[in-house]
Amino acid sequence: MSNTSLMRRGAALAAALMSASLVLTACGSDGGDTGDKAVETPSVEAAETRSVKAENGTIEVPFAPQRIVTIGNTNLPFIDLGGKPVGVTEVSDSDLDVLPKEQRTVYEAAEIVGSSGGEVDLEKLASLKPDLILVQFHSNDWDKIGKRLEAIAPTVLWGLDTEWKAFADAIAEAGNVADALSRQKAEFKEKVAKIQETYGKVIDGTSFVDVSRGDWSDPGTFYIADIGCSEIARDDVGLDLPEAAEGKDPLAYESLPFEQIGELSKYDVITYPVDAAGQPTEPFVPVVETNTWKALPAVSSGRALGVFCPSNNSYGPVIRYLDSLDSALATLPAKK
Amino acid sequence: MTALALRQDGPGTETVPGPRRRLLGLVVALVVLVVLLVLSVMIGSTAIAPSVVWDALFRSSAGIDQFAIRDFRLPRTIVGLVVGVALGLSGALIQALTRNPLADPGILGVNAGASFAVTVAVGLLGVRDAQGYMWFAFAGALIVTLLVLALGSTRQGSSPVVIVLTGVCVGAVLGGAREALQLTNPDAFDAMRYWNAGSIVGRPLEVVWPILPFFAVALILAFAVSGPLNALALGDELAVAQGVRLVRTRVLAVIALTLLAGGATAIAGPIAFVGLMVPHVARWIVGPHQRWIFAYSILLAPSLLLVSDILGRIVMRPSEIPVGIVTAFVGAPVLVALVRRKKASGL
Incomplete structure (x- = not known):
């Protein structure tokens, strides 16, 4: 066993003994996290x-x-x-x-x-x-x-x-880092609840579609996003967004030619990717520049909403996405 | 020109159609091309009524479908036409120049130069849009072709065999360098993945217009050297005896085919099979008369490209297959069938 390991074990032993003495001397108190963990720690090895x-x-x-x-x-x-x-x-x-x-x-x-x-x-x-x-x-x-x-x-x-x-x-x-997670989860829950409460009437009965393009997208193509932030908007917030049939690949995996932009006219509201400043993301610019996009009912009536999705694999960026979605949805009632 | 009235296809000898039949064939090819141009505008991944297409083309109506026709199908059709013409003519030129029926512009390093330049533009300089890297592709094609010509020329002059071998070597070196760049740069890999397949989708007409003057110059040069290239097909000595200036003819032909192939590759990426197959077919139809081969190639190549593109739009609706992939699938069986029927053509 290395010196480092021995030292680490020694330090852990000392910490465990101190925790045990704290538990004994703090009988009757509410007990903080540290105390609770110490009580749950049955042995020196488990503490390590x-x-x-x-x-x-x-x-x-x-x-x-x-x-x-x-x-x-x-x-x-x-x-x-x-x-x-x-x-x-x-x-x-x-x-x-x-x-x-x-x-x-x-x-x-x-x-x-x-x-x-x-x-x-x-x-x-x-x-x-x-x-x-x-x-x-x-x-x-x-x-x-x-x-x-x-x-x-x-x-x-x-x-x-x-x-x-x-x-x-x-x-x-x-x-x-579970403490930070608990805080983020609480904030996420609160944001979702607020959106559902504030825009419930707008969301109900409104069909949405989320479209996007990435750096990797082939020229002249876009895709309907049904994973990532779109999945959160659908499954957590409750927006009526298209979803792939059970057992099929996500819609996002299929590149659609620009010619298919016209098919978006069947949706009430379109969401599309914007950067932090609210401008269409660079890969998506070719889509918004087409006359076909500009002629879509949702676009011409102001129901095309730019939404910022920094990432979708942890709570922090998802909360920022929800803030952006909140702001975007806020523009809907007046225009609907 | 009795020498041109008869041609040899391997061991057999065939007669060549006369001028009237050639002209008739040319008219038929033109009609086929026009029909395909119309179909290219009418058929796509979205079903749009012919009346809407008519409105889009000849009235200033502003519906979504009309915009789709004007935004996407019309530019795509024009790009297909222009790229097809360039590929067909450049293929005919390189086959005549090298007296090699298996030659296509790629063997002079055109594709390798364009691909390498685009990889550098995307991977190292951060260029992302087609308009941005078009000029890199064009410059890469021109520079590498000139390099191949310089390396392939000896004190005794230049021979097609040496030039072709040099082109293959330079292409291999640039191909390796390009792959190394792409492996270390995922962005470049992504951009090149699609570009390498060859496609006419998403190319705005702004990409085409600047290249057109180069194509016009190339077209004039090609027809100017068509006569000398006929003589060159008989061999250098006979050509010289007929008064052909070898170096001048070859230089002009190379300039023309490089402008054509480089420009087409810059616009659409490398589409290999068209420049190889179409001149073959043209030669089988009209015999070894370069001016006629050029004219037929100019009409047949965009037809092949447009047919392939239309098929690419509808076989996997609503997604599409890049035209570069479809041309291989469509063109290869046709070429094999022709080869089996008529035997390989000489030059």
Whole structure:
């Protein structure tokens, strides 16, 4: 056993003894979190680690990890929960551009250990001496480097198909940032309830469609978004948005030629992507510039709503999306 | 011109249709092209009534469908026409110039140069729209073709074989460099993924107009050298004996085909099969007379491109298949059938 490990065990033992004495001397008090956790801690070993269920099995992770490295899609969700990773993989410029300033500072303070999920500099990662690695990327990438990551530190893997709320729960649990998650969840619930209450009458009986284009979209094509933020608007807020049939690929996977823009005329309200300043996103500009788009009833009557969706894989950006949706819906009643 | 009245297709000998039949065939090809132009405007992933199409084209009505015709189908049809003409003529030129029935403009490095330039523009310079990287593609095609010509020319002059081999080598080097760039830059990879398939979708007419003057120059040059290229088909010595200036003819032909192929590739991405197949078909119809081959190629190539594009719009409705993929599917069986029926043509 290494000196570091021995020291860590010693410190944990001391902490456990102090916690036990606190419990004994604080009988009758309400008891804070620390006290409650101490009571629930049955042994020294349990205070050190806890079990986390993940794609790669049940992983023993430090109870309070101090040096976390995030890889792939775990970078920004962990930072969104207030986490401060010591190492991260690169995220796209478009993601960085919409990151709140304080989160960007945290991201930039971390060491870059790879350009993307599967391209990790393992030597550099190991030199950071992480006590926990959080990973979400493609299973092919995991096959390449998963075992080597596990040899460096306890590693928790989530597949790309993990639902975003479950993902946030799991990251918060593994990364010991559950308090921030609770606050975000409460705020999310409150925002959703407010939108439903304020715009219930507008939402009911109104057909919506969410359209988008990405950097990756083929020229002359767009798609109907039914995943991501659109999914939240449909499933949580209750907007009547199109959805793929059961067992079929999401509508968003199908590139539609611009000629199909005319088909959007059957919807009452169209939502489309805008940046933080409210301007159509760069990839979507070719759509709004067409005369066909301008001639759509929803567009000509002001019922085409630009909505800002910074991301959809953690509560922070989703809450910002809800704020944007709230503001957009606020313009509807007067125009309807 | 008895030498041109008979032609050899492998071991057999066939007679070539006379001028009247050639002219009649040309008229038929023109009618087919016009019909396809009309169909291209009328058929798409959305069903639009012919009366609406008529309104869109000849009245200033402002309905959604009318805009769809004017915004998307009409520009796409014009792009298909222009790109098809350029690809067909450039293919005929390169096959005549190299005396190689398997030659297409790609062997001079046109596609490799354009693709590499677009990758640099997208991956390193952050250019995103078709209008932005069109000029990179055009410049890349021209520069690489000139490079191939320079490298392929020796003190004794230039021979088609040396130029073709040089083009293949330069193309391979640029292809490797392009792939390396794309592997390290996901944005470039995404942009190139579609561009490489070859498509005429989403190309505004603003992309076409600046290229047209180059095409006009190329067209004039091509017909100017059609006579000397006929003589060149008999071999360098015989051509010289007939008064052909070899270097001048080759340089003018290369300029013309580079402008045509480079411009077409800049607009639509690399669409390989059209420039290879159409001149073959034209040659089977009219025999080894370059002026007629050029004229037929100018009409048949856009027809092939438009048929392929129309099919690409309807087979996977409401999605579409890029025309570059469909031309291969449509053109390859037709070419194989023709080859089996008529045997490979000489030049």
